[in-house]
Amino acid sequence: MSYRLLIVDDEEDIREGLAELVDWESLGFTVAARLVDGRDAISYMQSDRVDVILTDIKMTFVSGLELAKYVYDGGHDTKMILLSGYKEFEFAQQAVHYQVVHYLLKPTRLPELVRVFKEVKLQLDKEKNEKEQMLSIQSQNEEMLSLLRRQFFAELLAGTLKERQEIDRRLPFIDLPLDPDSSPCCSFCIQLPRSKELAPEHPEQANSQFFRLIAQIYEKEQNPVHTIPVSVEDDMIVLAAVDCRASHSPDWTLKEAVHLQFETVKGRIRAIWGIEARLTRLTLAPSIMTMIAKQAREDSRQPASSEGDTPDTLVIQKAKAYIQNMYDKDILLEDVAEHVYLSPVYFSRLFKKQTGRNFTEYLTEVRLMKAMEYLRQPQYKVYEIGAMIGYKSTKYFFKLFKQYAGCTPSEYRNKLHDASGR
Incomplete structure (x- = not known):
């Protein structure tokens, strides 16, 4: 990785000498520009990335210290190295205030300059690695949060998450400001017409692509209504939406918000794949607990399965269908759990409870x-x-x-x- 360096000095001999006499490439730097004044550097920074600035303190219009102040006040990550012909305490004191990393006296010896830039390179490498690790952790956290939300609403819609104590326990993990007793919610589907151009031989792959696309679009449309893609069923994506505002209006406002969000999704699907998606099966509820109660009433009206007194939930039906289709493969419990968007531990317990048998x-x-x-x-x-x-x-x-x-x-x-x- 080569870091971008600005050399700023109003004395041409010094400016060009610094640029030409130092083997910057071997030190890990590229001289991005050679500038005469601090105001040129500020102008350059407004349109281009700069990692390090090596600058004289005294210049005609904008001094090196003023440039350091600009970098400091603007919160830039740029490292400042000042050159000065004076051992003035005031300059050094201000340089420390603006977090200048080095203060070099003119004439600067080449070994000293090389030593300083080796230190700066190590510092930049360390910060870059720390930033990459932080971004990686942030990305993993966001992915985990997305998965937890998806799993939470998948279980709600499937009827496997209904105890208030368990809902309250898991709410902090999905990081949504909702109240199970008062936050309006709904479920709905986005229907996607199939075409020969869209992976006709691999419908599962096409479904996965559609699911990721819809999840990415809704990720940018999450205020104040949060919409969570939950699962794929044939040619439909199943979603849940919840109104996270502190004060909630009647259900029709959530319905309106869902339709407005869908118009954005519909337009982007049309632009990317040239197909017309439809919103179907919109079911509104005044709260999560109301939705659970409604599902419980519907389940109680369903006939019992032939394998026991309790009818299989949608999750277990989907798991059984997956096993029956993939029995000849080397499938594991983790594979089936992932297919129905549940954790392996929770799925194992649920499968045993629902069927009376374990997965194996x-x-x-x-x-x-x-x-x-x-x-x-x-x-x-x-x-x-x-x-x-x-x-x-x-x-x-x-x-x-x-x-x-x-x-x-x-x-x-x-x-x-x-x-x-x-």
């Missing part, structure tokens, strides 16, 4: 049921079927099958053959 048990059952289907088809060899359902070890597949069915795969196929021959 359910995946094993799905695979072995599929194995039984393949065993009914004579074109498949018994030893091939294990790999077809996701097991690399034939021995392990045989062991699991016997535990589940009470016989080996070969015995199971023979029983099927005997039964059909009667």
Whole structure:
């Protein structure tokens, strides 16, 4: 990394000598400009980045100290190095006040100049690394905050987050000034028409691209209504919105804000992909707790699932569908949890509660049921079927099958053959 250096001195010999006699490149600097006066440097800084200024103190219009004051008052990151022909205490004192990093006396010896700029280079490198680390941490924090908000509202909409104590515990982590009892909220969908140009062979990839785009657009449209993209369902993006103002107006104002935000999103989608998005399924609620109560009433009217007394929530339905589609792959609990936007620990607990089985048990059952289907088809060899359902070890597949069915795969196929021959 080469840092940009301004050399400012009204004496041409000194100015040009400093620029030409020092091997700036080896020190990690590039002379961006050679200027006559401090006002030239100020003008230059208004349009170009400057990392270091090496300047004389006394100049005709704007002195080196005045230039240092400009840098200090403006909060610039530029390092100031002053040159002076005088050992005046007043100059040095002012230089310290303006956080000048070095004060060199004329005539300046080359070894001293090289030593000073090596120190400045180390200081700049350190600050650059610290800034990059800070930006990285900030980016990670923002990404985590976005994920926590998305997970919070995904669970609300799915009906898996409904206890007030748990909601209050998690609110500080999503950093939104909302009141569960009074902040108006809603859910809605953005429908995206498919076209042949938009990844027809990879709908999941297209959905992911759309989701990221919509999340980026809404990130810039978050005041005072916060809108959080939650999940992807077929050709629709599911979103939640909440009014975070201290005093809330009736629900129709949130509806109006959602429609206004959507017009911006719609315009940008049209500009980028040339398609017309639609806003659908807008459901308003006076508060989060009201929305939860409404969902609970709707769930109570749904028929129970065949696997138990409690119907599967949308999250569990989506998780099961993912497992049933991906059973032949090397999938982990973490993969399924990520697919439904939940933490692995929370998803594991929720899946067990909803289905009565843990993730591994359910995946094993799905695979072995599929194995039984393949065993009914004579074109498949018994030893091939294990790999077809996701097991690399034939021995392990045989062991699991016997535990589940009470016989080996070969015995199971023979029983099927005997039964059909009667």
